[in-house]
Amino acid sequence: MHTTFTINGEAHDLEADARTTLLDALRQHLNLTGTKKGCDHGQCGACTVIVNGRRINACLTLACMHDGDEITTIEGLGSPEAMSAMQEAFVTHDGFQCGYCTAGQICSATAMLDEVAQGWPSHVTDDLENGVQLTNEEIAERMSGNLCRCSAYPGIVKAIRDAADGIAE
Structure with missing residues (x-):
């Protein structure tokens, strides 16, 4: 399934199985590995990202549900040289x-x-x-x-x- 979203201010096109979670899309398809997979059940919060200004557990949502969304991961909040x-x-x-x-x-x-x-x-x-x-x-x-x-x-x-x-x- 084709999905387009903006991650950390940069446009991304993703072609992935419709069952791919946002967490797996970030880590495995887009190589944004700052977001961690903890429990994979939405109970620990290790995978928290910000979507359209709201925090969500990336393991509980499918990437294709975020077509057109603005997503911020830890990499988008700052860098070692310019931390938030x-x-x-x-x-x-x-x-x-x-x-x-x-x-x-x-x-x-x-x-x-x-x-x-x-x-x-x-x-x-x-x-x-x-x-x-x-x-x-x-x-x-x-x-x-x-x-x-x-x-x-x-x-x-x-x-x-x-x-x-x-x-x-």
Whole structure:
């Protein structure tokens, strides 16, 4: 099946079986291996990418469903020479140990801050009238779809808070 999408600002044409997941298309067909395959069941978040501004698990969606979409992977957020604010914060605050979940964590956290900026409430948002307060409970709820088997959560939360403060300035 033929699919055309924009990935990290670059147009891509893909000819792949209609059953190919977006994750497998990125990794195996387009050689964008920053996005990781963890559980392959949408339970760990290692494969999180941003599609049209929303974070999704790439293992749970078919590539052909994204014809015409804008997709951002970890490679599109920054590079070692020019990291995004979130990537820099993860390095500064040791928001990783083995690094396997880190790409998904960073993509998810980046999109999560956009959700907060747009005023989207979560299940634990207390005040729906005065905007979302980025408490530890709010961050934990919003990032609950991304697991870290190494338990680097304190560094991840510090990184998100640091990146959020940098955006607010």
